[in-house]
Amino acid sequence: MITLEEYVKNWRIFIDTCSLLNEAASQFWYSITPLLQRYNAKIIVPYRCIEVINTKSLQNKNIELRNRAVGVLKIIQVLIQANIIDIRGEKNDKFANNLFLDVFTKYRMKYRLLLITQDINLARTILSLNDDQSRRKFPVQVNRIQHDGSLVEFKWGKSDKNEPYKNQDTDEPKFKLCTRVTRSQDTQLSVQHIPEEGEEVYVNGQLVKLVKAVGFGGEGTIYSTNSEYVAKIYKKKNNTKRKLEKLKLMANIKCECPGVCYPVAPVQNLNHEFVGFLMPEAKGKKIGEVIFTPEIGKVFPNWTRKHLVQLSITILKKIQMLHKKNIILGDINPANILVVSSKEVYFVDTDSYQIEDYPCPVGQEIFVAPEIQGKYFPDFLRTIGNENFAMATLLFMLVHRGQSPYSKKGEGSYVDKIKEMDFAYPLGERTNNKIPDGPWKKLWSHLPQNVKEAFYNTFRYGGCYSTESSRLSVEQWLDVFNNYFFLLNSGKLRQQDPMCEDLFLDK
Amino acid sequence: MSANDLIRTQDLVNNPVPRIPVCLCLDTSASMMGPPIDELNQGVQLFFNSIREDTVASYMAEIGIVTFGVNVACIADFASLKIQPNAPLLQAAGMTPMGEAINLALDLLEARKKEYKDKGVEYYQPWLVLMTDGVPNGDPLQLARAENRLVDLVNEKKLTIFPIGIGSAADMATLEALSPRRKPLKLQGLKFKDFFVWLSQSVSQTSQSRPGDIVPLNSNGITSWCEI
Numbered sequence: 001m002i003t004l005e006e007y008v009k010n011w012r013i014f015i016d017t018c019s020l021l022n023e024a025a026s027q028f029w030y031s032i033t034p035l036l037q038r039y040n041a042k043i044i045v046p047y048r049c050i051e052v053i054n055t056k057s058l059q060n061k062n063i064e065l066r067n068r069a070v071g072v073l074k075i076i077q078v079l080i081q082a083n084i085i086d087i088r089g090e091k092n093d094k095f096a097n098n099l100f101l102d103v104f105t106k107y108r109m110k111y112r113l114l115l116i117t118q119d120i121n122l123a124r125t126i127l128s129l130n131d132d133q134s135r136r137k138f139p140v141q142v143n144r145i146q147h148d149g150s151l152v153e154f155k156w157g158k159s160d161k162n163e164p165y166k167n168q169d170t171d172e173p174k175f176k177l178c179t180r181v182t183r184s185q186d187t188q189l190s191v192q193h194i195p196e197e198g199e200e201v202y203v204n205g206q207l208v209k210l211v212k213a214v215g216f217g218g219e220g221t222i223y224s225t226n227s228e229y230v231a232k233i234y235k236k237k238n239n240t241k242r243k244l245e246k247l248k249l250m251a252n253i254k255c256e257c258p259g260v261c262y263p264v265a266p267v268q269n270l271n272h273e274f275v276g277f278l279m280p281e282a283k284g285k286k287i288g289e290v291i292f293t294p295e296i297g298k299v300f301p302n303w304t305r306k307h308l309v310q311l312s313i314t315i316l317k318k319i320q321m322l323h324k325k326n327i328i329l330g331d332i333n334p335a336n337i338l339v340v341s342s343k344e345v346y347f348v349d350t351d352s353y354q355i356e357d358y359p360c361p362v363g364q365e366i367f368v369a370p371e372i373q374g375k376y377f378p379d380f381l382r383t384i385g386n387e388n389f390a391m392a393t394l395l396f397m398l399v400h401r402g403q404s405p406y407s408k409k410g411e412g413s414y415v416d417k418i419k420e421m422d423f424a425y426p427l428g429e430r431t432n433n434k435i436p437d438g439p440w441k442k443l444w445s446h447l448p449q450n451v452k453e454a455f456y457n458t459f460r461y462g463g464c465y466s467t468e469s470s471r472l473s474v475e476q477w478l479d480v481f482n483n484y485f486f487l488l489n490s491g492k493l494r495q496q497d498p499m500c501e502d503l504f505l506d507k
Numbered sequence: 508m509s510a511n512d513l514i515r516t517q518d519l520v521n522n523p524v525p526r527i528p529v530c531l532c533l534d535t536s537a538s539m540m541g542p543p544i545d546e547l548n549q550g551v552q553l554f555f556n557s558i559r560e561d562t563v564a565s566y567m568a569e570i571g572i573v574t575f576g577v578n579v580a581c582i583a584d585f586a587s588l589k590i591q592p593n594a595p596l597l598q599a600a601g602m603t604p605m606g607e608a609i610n611l612a613l614d615l616l617e618a619r620k621k622e623y624k625d626k627g628v629e630y631y632q633p634w635l636v637l638m639t640d641g642v643p644n645g646d647p648l649q650l651a652r653a654e655n656r657l658v659d660l661v662n663e664k665k666l667t668i669f670p671i672g673i674g675s676a677a678d679m680a681t682l683e684a685l686s687p688r689r690k691p692l693k694l695q696g697l698k699f700k701d702f703f704v705w706l707s708q709s710v711s712q713t714s715q716s717r718p719g720d721i722v723p724l725n726s727n728g729i730t731s732w733c734e735i
Contacts, residue, residue: 288563402523402524407627437516
């Protein structure tokens with residue numbers, strides 16, 4: 001495998017439109033920029049690609065694509081100024097695909113060439129140049145950007161060269177998507193004995209010892225064990241039939257997402273009665289305690305908004321992994337996410353996740369979408385649209401260090417405010433006197449325009465992302481936040497707005 | 508605006524955590540003199556300390572104190588523990604003008620709620636802790652007004668009241684009339700500390716939820732201080 005550094009040092013690198021538009025492109029630029037600067041190298045972008053992105057940024061059919069294109073154009077501006085990319089070619093060039101083929105055919109005698117694209121057909125075409133293995137020519141390479149921003153070679157199965165490349169992400173086992181709640185009743189199972197500290201339990205037929213109680217919650221107690229995992233032992237009333245069935249289902253489909261404390265196996269007492277489950281141990285402190293209170297200034301004294309944006313991305317990526325498995329978290333809230341650093345978080349209380357037809361039985365009202373306000377959680381299945389509201393609320397709170405999107409001056413409960421969707425924060429010239437006193441108005445005003453637009457259109461009645469079906473998905477939010485992070489990290493935003501990183505605009 | 512007001516305002520608006528105003532309306536009449544007032548003082552200080560131990564609760568709770576004895580007075584107005592870290596010392600003397608005290612407590616709660624709304628601060632409906640060891644002997648009209656106000660607020664779910672009787676002379680019938688939904692409870696001996704630890708646990712439990720969520724009152728541990 002060729003490292004990124006080797007590519008930068010010894011290869012000519014080209015990038016295609018679809019990779020520029022890829023959701024992880026910001027992360028790719030973030031990792032390759034220092035190398036390009038070190039070796040004084042540039043990535044070549046055909047003029048034609050810029051033109052295509054420009055067209056996409058002006059159309060109105062697909063708002064999401066338009067916003068992404070606008071963001072990408074901004075990044076391209078920064079990259080040009082930083083001497084990191086080189087735009088080659090002219091207006092009346094052929095389609096980029098033909099252009100790449102021409103260029104690669106011609107110059108592979110002279111240079112080692114790498115194309116970055118997400119397009120499998122283009123990859124196949126370019127790689128077929130390698131069939132001509134004359135000595136005078138270098139082999140060409142084609143890579144794509146992965147979801148974490150790193151590059152990977154296109155690969156086909158060895159047995160059949162024509163086997164199309166499969167995205168690994170989609171190959172993983174997934175849960176079914178359901179629309180009706182299970183008929184399985186939430187009845188309490190009979191349990192003669194709830195195991196305690198120092199006692200033994202069964203996990204998949206093996207004895208495991210509950211070493212020490214390390215946490216106490218409303219539903220039960222967490223114990224360290226003599227295995228690599230911790231055990232959550234429920235109180236008697238929480239050992240229900242539904243819970244057991246759901247945990248068995250969860251344990252059957254693994255979720256190896258680091259930081260998600262996902263059930264590994266059900267736990268039984270010595271009478272072989274269900275009493276809880278085993279899971280990886282969490283670290284850190286609740287977001288609700290150290291990020292959403294003024295405590296943030298003490299616990300993370302050096303944090304700026306960049307850290308909050310990075311923390312948001314870290315959280316979004318975990319949600320993305322779960323959504324890819326068709327898991328709906330349901331009860332997204334600041335007590336269920338623990339933070340160690342902006343790059344290290346832990347998701348806890350995963351046994352409440354909505355899995356197939358087993359609902360998430362709990363929720364905090366401020367994260368509950370207007371269309372399902374007041375509904376009884378154990379009786380229905382949440383949709384991805386419902387979930388996207390909770391996720392957007394969390395993101396708003398993350399970049400406003402705890403202020404919630406619908407808090408505003410005047411009468412009415414928070415639930416009423418959610419239902420009214422009278423979002424107080426303005427876009428453009430609109431003024432509104434309902435924003436809470438304090439630093440919140442300023443914190444909002446220092447967000448980049450496209451971030452404001454995303455929130456505004458989500459929370460404002462009539463906004464283009466304001467309904468169950470139109471709310472931004474985790475991928476779309478990742479786009480928005482990756483762009484935001486890139487602008488902060490490159491120093492570009494600071495040039496325009498020296499206060500863009502301040503968290504305490506209260507002086 | 509005075510420097511003090513400025514600090515209070517900053518404290519109010521820079522903290523995004525929803526507030527829960529807790530008003531302690533305490534009988535400091537002459538009959539509380541001696542061990543009762545000492546135990547009560549220690550209990551209230553313990554309440555402050557216990558809240559402080561829970562990070563979220565400490566940013567959420569705003570404790571105000573109204574006493575009734577020689578006069579009716581607000582000896583601590585609603586503020587966070589950051590700017591009001593210690594409980595003021597209570598002294599026992601005088602009569603039991605309970606109606607006047609309740610009216611003052613409700614006025615202060617109303618004023619604080621108005622501040623929350625004017626500034627856009629989320630809040631939970633307030634809690635009122637009413638403690639007495641005797642029979643109210645202030646203006647009966649004031650007491651009647653207090654009763655009407657309390658009953659209305661509780662029925663509209665705009666207030667949670669904790670009426671607590673101390674000792675054998677406490678007028679439990681009046682306390683009952685003031686509390687339409689919750690029976691008054693009698694403190695076991697002088698177990699003020701147990702009561703206030705329980706109360707701070709109840710605040711912590713509330714901090715696990717958000718305004719609007721239905722918070723089940725902490726029925727665990729109630730027997731540690733309550734006479735049955």
